[in-house]
Each structure stands twice: as structure tokens, then as C-alpha cells.
Amino acid sequence: MEQLILASGGCDPANDIICRPDNVIELFEFTDPLFTIGPLHFTRTVILIFLAMFIVLALLFFGLRGRKLIPSKFGVMVESLVSFVRDDIAVSIIGPEGVRYYPWLLSLFMFILVGNLFEITPFINFPITSRMALPGFLSLLTWVIFVFVGFKKNGFGYLGPLVWPKTVPVALRPLVGLIEFVSTFFLRPLTLAVRLFANMVAGHLMLTLLLVSGWVFLSSVGEIGIRSVIGIPWFVFGLGIFVFEIVVAVLQAYIFTLLSAVYVQSSVHPEH
Amino acid sequence: MEEIKSAIALVGYGLGAIGPGIGIGIVVGNAISAMARQPEAAGMVRTTMFLGIAFTEALALIGFVLFFIA
Numbered sequence: 001m002e003q004l005i006l007a008s009g010g011c012d013p014a015n016d017i018i019c020r021p022d023n024v025i026e027l028f029e030f031t032d033p034l035f036t037i038g039p040l041h042f043t044r045t046v047i048l049i050f051l052a053m054f055i056v057l058a059l060l061f062f063g064l065r066g067r068k069l070i071p072s073k074f075g076v077m078v079e080s081l082v083s084f085v086r087d088d089i090a091v092s093i094i095g096p097e098g099v100r101y102y103p104w105l106l107s108l109f110m111f112i113l114v115g116n117l118f119e120i121t122p123f124i125n126f127p128i129t130s131r132m133a134l135p136g137f138l139s140l141l142t143w144v145i146f147v148f149v150g151f152k153k154n155g156f157g158y159l160g161p162l163v164w165p166k167t168v169p170v171a172l173r174p175l176v177g178l179i180e181f182v183s184t185f186f187l188r189p190l191t192l193a194v195r196l197f198a199n200m201v202a203g204h205l206m207l208t209l210l211l212v213s214g215w216v217f218l219s220s221v222g223e224i225g226i227r228s229v230i231g232i233p234w235f236v237f238g239l240g241i242f243v244f245e246i247v248v249a250v251l252q253a254y255i256f257t258l259l260s261a262v263y264v265q266s267s268v269h270p271e272h
Numbered sequence: 273m274e275e276i277k278s279a280i281a282l283v284g285y286g287l288g289a290i291g292p293g294i295g296i297g298i299v300v301g302n303a304i305s306a307m308a309r310q311p312e313a314a315g316m317v318r319t320t321m322f323l324g325i326a327f328t329e330a331l332a333l334i335g336f337v338l339f340f341i342a
Contacts, residue, residue: 092319191330198336255326262323 011213013220017230019213027208028130028201048118048128056110085109085257093261094268101264104145108138109257112196116249119204120242127249130200132193135256139193142260147185150267158267192259199252203245210238281339288335295328 011019033041063078090098217231
């Protein structure tokens with residue numbers, strides 16, 4: 001409801017045809033701390049991050065607790081998620097040693113999935129991954145891991161094929177090497193974070209504008225009369241986007257995990 | 273001045289989205305024809321398709337960021 005008020009502030013259904021907030025950033029910033037412990041201020045975003053963490057922990061704990069020969073339906077669901085990340089992402093991309101990296105990939109996948117699905121959860125309606133801090137931090141973690149693994153597995157030979165690629169003609173090697181270096185160490189973490197962030201921002205923005213416009217127009221039928229039918233297409237369009245966003249949320253969690261696995265794979269076997 | 277800057281940034285993002293749009297079309301189209309030819313390889317093709325989309329998309333995303341910081 002707080003978001004509805006923010007988004008419909010300055011909306012005039014008698015003259016406009018869609019409701020736009022004065023400042024889009026208001027939709028993503030919750031600056032008022034809900035409660036404070038010492039120097040730490042807990043805003044809505046921070047509480048949602050902790051909520052996502054507890055949801056992931058609870059899912060894995062209750063799903064895999066007391067593993068029986070015939071697991072419950074809930075256990076089967078959690079097990080299929082876990083085996084999807086282990087077999088279809090970690091092992092099939094990185095190879096047999098991917099099993100070592102799959103706890104990290106699983107936590108990435110589950111946390112991003114829950115965080116993305118907050119976008120369409122009623123009464124939460126805010127994807128925590130649409131704040132750059134969160135995807136930025138997660139992709140920094142991926143960066144640290146794949147650079148560390150690259151240097152640990154290959155020593156300084158890790159840099160060799162990157163900055164001086166042997167498969168390219170000699171005259172082109174400095175240029176290709178420079179491009180490879182920049183794209184590996186700077187563009188990879190940047191695009192990894194921005195991909196998730198941009199998709200979530202765009203989705204949240206579309207959902208908020210369309211559904212709030214529909215709600216504002218349809219609820220002010222007493223004041224503007226027949227003009228309130230403008231709200232119907234906004235509302236229908238918003239519900240269509242709502243379904244689409246479920247797909248986007250799952251797909252972006254999958255792509256983030258997949259690309260993390262691919263980056264680690266390129267550090268483990270740099271020649272491929 | 274501020275409005276002109278953001279309008280130019282918007283045009284720049286639109287131009288930057290052309291290439292990835294065409295590229296993703298090619299990637300997905302070829303993936304579909306590969307899956308239609310060899311349905312048993314669909315799982316592998318799908319994974320590779322998502323990878324290709326993710327790499328192709330990068331330029332559009334950089335344009336998106338430039339639109340915000342311009």
C-alpha cells in the first residue's frame with residue numbers, strides 16, 4: 001500500500017492517461033528505518049534480505065531433513081531443485097570437479113530465485129535484487145572465486161592465454177589480449193550484476209506503473225465517470241506482465257548461476 | 273540542457289539495443305532449428321542458447337546503464 005501511495009502521488013486520473021511517479025527512484029528506496037539496533041538501521045529492504053535468507057535455509061532444512069527412502073512430496077521438490085543445480089549446472093558445465101562448487105552455486109540460485117520471486121509475492125512486491133548492492137555483491141563474490149580458482153589451478157599461467165592468445169596471428173595478439181583482459185576482469189562481473197539488476201528494475205517498474213494505473217483509474221470511477229475504462233487495459237496488461245515476470249524471475253536466477261559456473265569453468269580449464 | 277542529455281541518452285540506448293536484438297534473434301532461431309532437427313539434443317542446445325543470449329545481451333545492458341548515468 002505504501003508503494004501504491006508513492007506511485008500514485010501526483011497522479012490525476014481526470015487529465016492523465018497513465019500514472020507516473022514524480023521520481024522513479026522512490027519506488028526502489030526505503031530510507032525510513034523500521035527499527036534500529038545500535039548503529040544498524042533496518043529498512044524494509046534489509047528485512048526482506050534476511051527474510052529471503054531464512055526462507056532459503058528453511059526450504060533446504062525442512063526439505064532435506066531426515067532423508068528417507070521414499071521422501072515426502074515437499075522433499076522431492078527440494079531434492080529436484082538441488083539435483084538440478086548439481087547435475088544440470090555444476091557438473092554439466094564445470095565437469096566432474098563441479099561437485100566442489102555446487103554448494104556455492106546452489107546458495108546463489110536459491111537466494112536469487114527467492115529474491116526475484118519477492119517481486120510477485122503479494123504484500124512484499126519488491127524484488128530485493130533490484131537494488132544494485134545485492135547483485136553487485138553476488139557478482140563480486142563470483143569474480144573473487146573465479147579469479148582465485150584461476151590463479152590457484154594455473155599459477156600465473158592463467159594470465160598467459162588471456163593476454164597473449166596463441167591461437168591468434170601475432171599482429172593481432174596485443175589487441176585481442178587487451179580486449180580479452182578487459183572483458184574477463186572488468187566486463188564479466190559488471191554485466192553479470194547489471195543483467196540481473198536491469199531485468200528486475202524493468203519488471204518492477206512495469207508492474208508498478210501498470211497495476212497502479214489500473215487501480216487508480218478503476219477506483220476513482222465516482223469522480224471521473226466513464227473515463228475510468230482507461231484503467232481496464234492497464235490492468236489487463238499488468239496482469240499479463242505479472243505472469244511474464246514469473247518466467248523472468250526464474251530465468252534470471254538460472255542465467256546468473258549458469259554464467260557463474262561458466263566463469264569458474266573457464267578458470268579451471270583456461271585453454272577451452 | 274539536462275533534458276537534451278537524457279533524450280540523447282535514450283536515443284543512444286535505443287541504438288545500442290538494435291545489435292543485441294538482431295543477435296538474440298539469430299541465436300534463438302538457430303537454436304530452434306537445431307532442436308527441431310535433433311530433439312534428443314534439446315537439453316544441451318537450450319543451455320548453450322541461454323549462454324549465447326546472456327553474452328549477446330551484454331551490450332544492451334551496458335547501454336541501459338549508460339542511460340541511467342548519463
